[in-house]
Amino acid sequence: MSFPSKIEGILFATAKPLSYRKLAETLEVSEEVVKEAVEALKAARNREDSGIHLLDQNGGVQLVTNPLHNDLLGQFVKVDLGRELTRPSLETLTIIAYRGPLTKPEIELIRGVNCSLILRNLLMRDLIIEKMDKEKLQPVYAVSHTFLRHLGLTSVRDLPEYESFSENDDIARLLAGPTGDV
Amino acid sequence: MRQQDTTRLEFQTGEFSGPLHLLLTLIESEELPITDVSLSQVTEQYLAYLDEAEVPLEELADFLTIAARLLYLKSRVLLPEQPVEADEMEGDLALQLRLYKHFIRVAEHVGALYRESPQLHIRPKETLPVPEMIPFPEHVTSEHLVEVFRALLKSLRPFFALREETMARIKSVAERIVDVRDLLKKRAKLLFSDLAGDAQSKAEVVVSFLALLELAKQKLVRARQLSTFRDITIERV
Numbered sequence: 252m253s254f255p256s257k258i259e260g261i262l263f264a265t266a267k268p269l270s271y272r273k274l275a276e277t278l279e280v281s282e283e284v285v286k287e288a289v290e291a292l293k294a295a296r297n298r299e300d301s302g303i304h305l306l307d308q309n310g311g312v313q314l315v316t317n318p319l320h321n322d323l324l325g326q327f328v329k330v331d332l333g334r335e336l337t338r339p340s341l342e343t344l345t346i347i348a349y350r351g352p353l354t355k356p357e358i359e360l361i362r363g364v365n366c367s368l369i370l371r372n373l374l375m376r377d378l379i380i381e382k383m384d385k386e387k388l389q390p391v392y393a394v395s396h397t398f399l400r401h402l403g404l405t406s407v408r409d410l411p412e413y414e415s416f417s418e419n420d421d422i423a424r425l426l427a428g429p430t431g432d433v
Numbered sequence: 434m435r436q437q438d439t440t441r442l443e444f445q446t447g448e449f450s451g452p453l454h455l456l457l458t459l460i461e462s463e464e465l466p467i468t469d470v471s472l473s474q475v476t477e478q479y480l481a482y483l484d485e486a487e488v489p490l491e492e493l494a495d496f497l498t499i500a501a502r503l504l505y506l507k508s509r510v511l512l513p514e515q516p517v518e519a520d521e522m523e524g525d526l527a528l529q530l531r532l533y534k535h536f537i538r539v540a541e542h543v544g545a546l547y548r549e550s551p552q553l554h555i556r557p558k559e560t561l562p563v564p565e566m567i568p569f570p571e572h573v574t575s576e577h578l579v580e581v582f583r584a585l586l587k588s589l590r591p592f593f594a595l596r597e598e599t600m601a602r603i604k605s606v607a608e609r610i611v612d613v614r615d616l617l618k619k620r621a622k623l624l625f626s627d628l629a630g631d632a633q634s635k636a637e638v639v640v641s642f643l644a645l646l647e648l649a650k651q652k653l654v655r656a657r658q659l660s661t662f663r664d665i666t667i668e669r670v
Contacts, residue, residue, distance in 0.1 A: 266556040276571035306553060313555060321551030328554055336547055339450040345540035361536060363529065364451030364495040402543070411542045422532055425525070 254278075255288040257297070259314075267420055268306075268313040268396050280407075291295055306405045309380060309393050318403040343369050344394060347379055348415040350426075354384070354393035357426050449589045451492065451501035455482060474505035476500075502526050523649035549647050566653070605637075617654065617669040624667035625656075 258274060271289070275282045289312055293305045299319060306315045316324055318375055336344065340364075348359050359366050370392060373379045378398040384391040394407065407413060416422070449455040457467075459478050465471035480500060486495050505524065505629045565663045609628075616623055645667065658665045 263556070266558055266663055286578035306552065314626075315553035317556055318553055319556075324554050329556070336544060337450075338454075341540050341547070342450055342537060345543045346536055348543065349536070349539065361532060363499060363533065364492055368491065400553040400555065401550075402546040403552055403621040404546070404613045405553070410539075412539055416535070416539065419532075419535075421528060425529060425532060 254280075254284070255291045257310075258288050259292055259296075260286065262305075262312065262314045267315075268311040270311040271308070274312075281362065281378055285296065293405075300402060304405050306324060306396055306399060308399055308407065309382075311396070312395060315400055316367075321403070339364075339366075339369050340373060342426075344373065344378060344398065346394050350380070350396045350397070350422065351379075351393040353383065354387055354389050354391050358392065361422070393427075437532060445522075453530055454497045455479065455496075456499060456503075456530060457534055457537075461471065467527050467534070469506055469527055470510055472526060472530070473510040474567055476503040490550045499526075528596070605640045606643050607648065608649055609640050613644055613648060613654065613667070617667070622668050623668065628667075 259277060261274065261277070262269060271282045271285045272359070274285045278285070289305065289307065291393050293307065295301070297304045299317070302317050304317055321421050336377065340419060342362055343366055346358055350357075350361075355366060355370060358370070370379070370381075374381055377395055378401075379392050380395045381390045381392055383389075399407065402410075404410065407417075449458065456472070456475070459475040459482075460471055463471070463475060465474065480503075483496055483500060487579060503526075521594070576606060613628065616627070625641070625645065628645070629638045632638045632641065645656055645665070649656050653670060655668045655670055656665050657668075
């Protein structure tokens with residue numbers, strides 16, 4: 252029995268996102284070993300000819316369907332179309348998707364406007380998640396599995412022009428700059 | 434020209450998702466590049482918008498902050514000789530706006546994906562409670578299934594035996610027919626008691642009688658019984 256297949260079995264049986272840490276604890280191996288196995292699974296599964304894909308975000312993985320089967324699956328499962336995104340919501344989600352995890356001040360620096368209400372709304376709709384950053388000593392925000400599933404993507408890396416934004420020096424300079432005054 | 438624009442540009446309240454959005458719209462409507470100079474040029478339109486529009490209270494401070502930065506920029510452009518003490522307060526508004534512009538460009542892609550992209554489905558959690566009245570029997574292995582199946586086969590055995598007996602009887606009827614025909618080849622006439630006289634069992638008598646009936650039906654023999662319980666005379670046709 253191959254090690255990645257154990258992870259696949261666990262993900263199928265639990266039907267929810269599981270963190271690398273949880274998987275490592277359960278299987279009594281290091282997180283590194285889990286990550287390697289997940290990469291192997293992704294290489295095998297995230298292909299056109301596989302009905303099951305692996306969604307990998309926020310240090311957690313879960314099994315999802317192949318986006319090519321969306322129309323077909325619509326006949327069997329209820330498709331949650333969700334509500335339209337308002338422009339501020341879309342802007343905020345985009346910034347978080349490309350540069351997350353980000354703190355609230357960092358998001359506000361890029362958008363130039365207070366984002367408290369929008370962040371709360373996005374959290375309630377399960378489009379983003381909030382977690383404590385131990386180094387920054389404040390909450391950081393990242394897009395959720397739900398949001399990526401809605402986009403039909405198994406990773407933020409598949410977003411258009413992801414590399415050029417996630418590694419943009421100007422953004423880093425802006426975020427690191429002394430100007431806290433938005 | 435700018436004076437005209439100030440009056441021509443009419444925006445609706447709440448149209449902008451933030452001060453940077455407003456600023457970017459102003460710059461782009463003037464078809465200006467994003468530089469300190471062009472930013473200072475749209476300061477008046479920006480302030481005009483703030484005067485007329487009802488900016489939501491929670492965002493007003495952010496709009497005013499940008500207004501202050503614009504006024505400062507404008508003063509720097511008009512008086513380039515002034516000492517640059519307050520430089521760190523200024524920040525880099527042009528850079529911030531350029532980055533914002535990039536983000537709202539990709540936000541359009543993300544919005545299109547959100548609206549149009551096929552979704553990834555997950556296996557839904559079981560919502561119906563599993564009935565507790567049907568516990569799965571403990572300690573059941575595949576060997577148990579084999580045992581049960583063997584017992585089932587055993588209970589079917591009498592049925593198979595019955596079928597074999599039927600087969601045997603059918604076979605003996607066929608044989609008896611041959612016997613009777615052979616006998617009739619030798620003798621033109623015989624009695625049923627000749628056929629069944631040495632029978633070991635009732636079944637044999639029945640088989641002989643069935644053979645006789647079959648032969649009569651095929652019109653190979655003629656059978657006659659003068660009265661009830663009398664012997665049956667069998668003749669070759």
